[in-house]
Structure formats: C-alpha cells, structure tokens
Amino acid sequence: MTTTTTVMKTKESVITTLLAILLSSLNYSAGQLSADVVNVNQLVIIANNPGPVISKDIYGHFSEHLGTCIYGGIWVGTGSKIPNTYGIRNDVLFALREIKVPNLRWPGGCFADTYHWRDGIGPQSRRASIVNIHWGGVTEDNSFGTHEFMKLTELLGCDAYINGNLGSGTVQEMAEWVEYLTSDSDSPVTRLRKENGKETPWKVRYWAIGNENWGCGGNMTDQYYAGIMRQYSTYLNNYGGNNLYKVACGPYGDKFEWTETLMKDQSTRNMFQGLSIHYYSVVDGWDVKGSATKFDEREWFETFRLNYDIDRIIKGHKDIMDRYDPAKTKGLVVDEWGNWFIVEPGTNPGFLYQQNTLRDAITAAIHLNIFNQHADRVKVANLAQMVNVLQAVILTKDDKMVLTPTYHVFKMFREHQEARLLRTDLRCEDYRYGNSKIPAISASASVNREGVILVTLANLNPSKDIVLTIPVIGASVKSVTGQVLTSDQMNAHNTFEKPEVIKPAVFKSFRVKDGTITVTMPSKSVVALEIK
Numbered sequence: 001m002t003t004t005t006t007v008m009k010t011k012e013s014v015i016t017t018l019l020a021i022l023l024s025s026l027n028y029s030a031g032q033l034s035a036d037v038v039n040v041n042q043l044v045i046i047a048n049n050p051g052p053v054i055s056k057d058i059y060g061h062f063s064e065h066l067g068t069c070i071y072g073g074i075w076v077g078t079g080s081k082i083p084n085t086y087g088i089r090n091d092v093l094f095a096l097r098e099i100k101v102p103n104l105r106w107p108g109g110c111f112a113d114t115y116h117w118r119d120g121i122g123p124q125s126r127r128a129s130i131v132n133i134h135w136g137g138v139t140e141d142n143s144f145g146t147h148e149f150m151k152l153t154e155l156l157g158c159d160a161y162i163n164g165n166l167g168s169g170t171v172q173e174m175a176e177w178v179e180y181l182t183s184d185s186d187s188p189v190t191r192l193r194k195e196n197g198k199e200t201p202w203k204v205r206y207w208a209i210g211n212e213n214w215g216c217g218g219n220m221t222d223q224y225y226a227g228i229m230r231q232y233s234t235y236l237n238n239y240g241g242n243n244l245y246k247v248a249c250g251p252y253g254d255k256f257e258w259t260e261t262l263m264k265d266q267s268t269r270n271m272f273q274g275l276s277i278h279y280y281s282v283v284d285g286w287d288v289k290g291s292a293t294k295f296d297e298r299e300w301f302e303t304f305r306l307n308y309d310i311d312r313i314i315k316g317h318k319d320i321m322d323r324y325d326p327a328k329t330k331g332l333v334v335d336e337w338g339n340w341f342i343v344e345p346g347t348n349p350g351f352l353y354q355q356n357t358l359r360d361a362i363t364a365a366i367h368l369n370i371f372n373q374h375a376d377r378v379k380v381a382n383l384a385q386m387v388n389v390l391q392a393v394i395l396t397k398d399d400k401m402v403l404t405p406t407y408h409v410f411k412m413f414r415e416h417q418e419a420r421l422l423r424t425d426l427r428c429e430d431y432r433y434g435n436s437k438i439p440a441i442s443a444s445a446s447v448n449r450e451g452v453i454l455v456t457l458a459n460l461n462p463s464k465d466i467v468l469t470i471p472v473i474g475a476s477v478k479s480v481t482g483q484v485l486t487s488d489q490m491n492a493h494n495t496f497e498k499p500e501v502i503k504p505a506v507f508k509s510f511r512v513k514d515g516t517i518t519v520t521m522p523s524k525s526v527v528a529l530e531i532k
Contacts, residue, residue, distance in 0.1 A: 041440075041468045042426075043470045044425040045422055045424050047453060048473070057103050058375070058381045059410065063106050063107075064107060066109060066134075066389050069387050069389045069392075093152075095401065096393075103160070104156065106161070110216035113165050114134065121145055136350030147198065150181070164177065166229070167210060175235040181202050184239065210232075212278065229249070247275070259320045275332060277332065283299050293491050311373075315374075331379030332378045335382040337367055342354070353388055363406075368444075370442075402494045403499070421446055422453065441468065442460065451532075456528050463524075465521060470519060472531065476515065483528045484509075486523075
C-alpha cells in the first residue's frame with residue numbers, strides 16, 4: 001500500500017469516526033435509529049468535505065432508430081413544415097438544451113449491431129435503405145446518418161456517444177468509422193468525409209464496442225466477447241487530439257460473472273476505459289409488463305422496489321471492479337436504464353411508445369440520486385430513451401410536443417452535473433406495502449464551484465407527507481429556495497391536449513433554524529433545494 005493511499009484511508013477513517021460521533025449526538029445508534037427517535041426522518045449533510053465530482057455524463061440520453069425516436073421525434077428533414085434547423089425539430093432541440101444534455105448515445109441499442117455507417121452518408125438520394133429488423137420491421141431511408149447525428153450533438157452542445165457494430169459488422173468497418181469521424185490525416189476515408197461536406201474532423205470521445213452482445217448483439221459468451229472486443233479495440237485509434245473512451249459491452253443487471261471475465265485479465269482490462277451495464281425496471285416480468293398509466297399501488301410500490309435494485313447491482317459490479325482496479329481508472333457506464341411498460345393501446349408493439357407519469361418522475365429521481373452516490377465509479381449513464389420510446393423525456397405527435405414528468409426531473413437535477421458529491425447520512429421511515437418495505441425517501445446532495453448546495457429528494461409514499469430534517473454541517477445556511485414536482489394522482493401525466501398537468505412549482509414548505517432545514521415533503525413528490 002502506498003503512502004498516499006494510507007493517508008487517504010486514514011483521513012477517510014477519521015471522517016467516518018467523526019460522522020459516527022455526530023450521528024450519535026443526533027440520537028442515532030451505530031446501525032439503527034434509537035427507540036426515542038424512531039419516527040424521525042433526517043438527512044445529515046457534511047458540507048465541508050466534498051467527495052468525487054459527479055460526472056455530467058451521468059445525465060446522458062439515448063436515441064435509437066426505434067419507433068419514432070429519430071424519425072418524427074428528432075428528425076423531420078429540411079423540407080418539413082415543422083420548424084427545424086438542418087432537419088432537426090426546433091421545439092425538441094430547444095427543450096433538450098434546457099436540461100443540459102451532456103452526451104447522446106446513437107444509433108442503438110440492438111439497432112447498432114445491424115447498422116452499417118456507410119449507408120447513412122453522402123447525398124440523401126443515394127443512400128441505401130435498411131429494414132429495422134429489431135423494431136417493427138419498418139424500412140428506413142437512412143436520411144438521418146452520421147453527419148445529421150453529429151450536427152444534432154453540435155446544436156445541443158453535447159458529446160457524441162457512438163455505438164459501433166460488432167455484431168454484424170467488421171473490424172475494418174468500425175475502425176474506418178472512427179477514422180472518418182476523427183482523423184485529420186489524408187486518406188481515402190477522410191477524403192470521403194470532406195467530399196460529404198466536413199473538412200475538419202469531429203471530436204468523438206465515447207465509443208461503444210458493440211451492444212448487448214450477450215443477446216441481440218450476437219448471443220456471445222463472456223469469454224468469446226472478451227476476445228473479439230480485444231481485437232476490435234486494437235484497431236480503434238486515437239487521431240490528432242481525439243482520445244477515445246472505449247466502452248466494452250457489459251452484462252444485463254446482476255450477471256456479475258461477465259464483469260469478472262472482462263476485469264480479471266489485465267490484457268483484456270487494458271483494452272477499454274468503461275464497462276457498460278443495462279437494467280430496466282419491468283413490473284411482473286418481461287412477458288407481462290404493466291401499463292404506464294393504469295396501475296394500482298402494488299405496481300407503484302413494485303416499480304420503486306425494482307428501481308432501488310440498481311443500487312445493489314452497481315455495488316456488485318463495483319466490488320469486482322475495485323478488486324482488479326483499485327485506482328478506479330475504469331468507469332461503470334449504465335447506458336440503458338428506465339421503466340419498461342406495455343406500449344400505449346393502438347400503437348405498433350415494436351415502437352415501444354409509452355406514456356410517462358409521476359411514477360416515472362420518481363423513478364428518474366431514484367436512479368439519478370443513486371448514480372450520484374456512486375460518482376466514484378459511475379461515469380456515464382443514459383436514460384432509455386430520449387423521445388417517444390420507453391421512459392422518454394419528450395413526446396411528439398406531428399407538430400406537437402409535450403414535456404414529460406421525467407423531463408422535469410432532469411431539469412430539477414441538472415446542477416448536479418460537475419458538482420462534487422457531499423457525504424450524507426439518510427435515516428428515514430420505510431414505505432410499506434403488504435409484507436415488503438423500501439426506504440420512503442431517496443436523496444443526494446452536491447456542492448458546485450460557487451459553494452451552492454443542491455439537495456434532491458423524493459418521497460415515494462403515495463399517501464403520506466413526510467417531515468424531513470436536514471442538518472447542514474460545515475457550511476452556513478443563508479438562503480434556501482426550492483422546487484417541487486407532485487400531483488394528487490399517482491398516474492398524473494401530460495398529454496398533447498393538456499401538456500401542463502404536471503410540472504414543477506415553487507416549493508416553500510420548509511423552515512430554517514440554526515443551520516437545520518426542516519422540510520415537509522408532499523406525498524409522491526420530487527423536491528430540489530438550493531442552499532446558499
């Protein structure tokens with residue numbers, strides 16, 4: 001063990017001890033609430049010892065060629081009557097800028113391992129069409145390709161996260177896509193880019209080497225994938241000042257043995273910078289799936305129980321990664337997450353179009369709070385998906401657009417990006433349903449460069465307001481402002497006819513005394529507090 005590591009561990013031990021003493025003074029025992037404060041809900045924030053930076057890329061999004069996510073949702077073409085910029089919908093573009101989208105994953109998903117990038121470049125009239133075999137069997141004209149996607153990222157001011165085709169493609173195909181995008185050398189591939197209107201290369205940091213290669217990306221074993229990933233990675237080069245952050249395909253959920261295979265061998269581990277995992281909350285299983293809007297409290301509770309499981313899953317993968325990579329040089333990339341329900345009645349089953357309710361907003365809050373808490377290892381995450389698919393932040397229909405409750409959570413949480421995680425200790429009551437229970441409150445806190453603290457909270461209980469005390473240790477509380485997202489109905493959602501049924505409101509149900517904030521959180525709500 002190095003001297004630096006020893007000092008760091010000693011410092012951490014001292015901080016932990018001080019925190020334990022502090023919690024004891026607040027009537028806490030080491031492992032549980034003492035009997036006389038069993039009904040107290042408290043979030044202790046240690047403000048003067050900030051932890052790791054919360055990567056902005058935890059707040060990333062995902063846009064797959066699936067249903068109307070791309071065509072109709074983002075891309076309408078330059079000839080459309082819908083106001084657009086270079087064929088990209090203005091209303092969607094402006095809304096996405098408001099939530100500070102940090103990175104956007106494309107073109108899939110399962111679609112990525114059937115996508116051949118050369119079909120989507122050059123004059124529109126000459127582009128080859130493709131049948132989307134995974135999602136609805138529709139024929140696409142490839143009018144939205146590499147140049148259009150890169151223009152979208154430029155207009156959003158975000159990083160491109162491109163998923164390469166390892167499943168049905170070739171090493172040469174993926175290597176030349178990297179060269180086409182990022183090389184400033186003179187070669188047939190870069191001359192082709194220039195012929196298509198882009199003289200200078202782009203910067204493309206994030207690059208996935210395949211998607212779900214244990215399933216739709218080739219039904220590979222972990223050992224087989226590890227070998228082929230090493231081959232592909234060898235030929236994905238850094239050009240000029242562009243340094244690739246290569247993301248290896250990881251497992252679904254808690255299939256920890258896949259992560260073990262990729263991490264245990266140093267020569268394999270050296271071939272990537274990030275390891276992806278996917279996880280969806282699917283009530284009652286893949287063959288049943290509940291409705292996005294018609295559900296009872298059992299389904300409400302079960303959704304959140306499944307949401308919380310991402311914490312256990314991340315911890316399991318972190319334990320393996322920490323064993324082989326204690327310096328935390330490899331990032332965990334949760335590049336598909338969210339709720340998955342049955343499609344809305346009357347829509348194409350292969351388009352995965354679902355509504356978005358207050359339940360989804362709380363789901364987003366739970367996940368983002370958990371990602372924040374694991375900022376030491378989780379470096380990228382991508383909500384599935386951006387527009388019109390699964391837990392979307394935006395829904396469109398012809399020239400209409402609606403912002404979902406999930407969108408509003410991303411806006412309420414956006415100032416966590418690049419802030420430093422604050423150590424917190426949450427002790428709260430349980431939310432019980434039947435014989436099961438989960439914590440009633442989800443929370444995280446961060447501090448930005450200006451010293452402003454953001455605390456994000458969710459009350460999962462659908463029928464009970466909760467009083468939460470927040471002692472802030474190590475910083476003065478001069479002013480507090482807040483926002484709240486809630487409704488009288490669990491299934492409240494926005495429609496094209498009524499687009500503002502649920503949206504954030506000013507939150508004032510708190511008081512401040514002697515450095516402690518006492519908050520009354522409405523039932524089924526998301527709350528964001530800004531402390532100066």
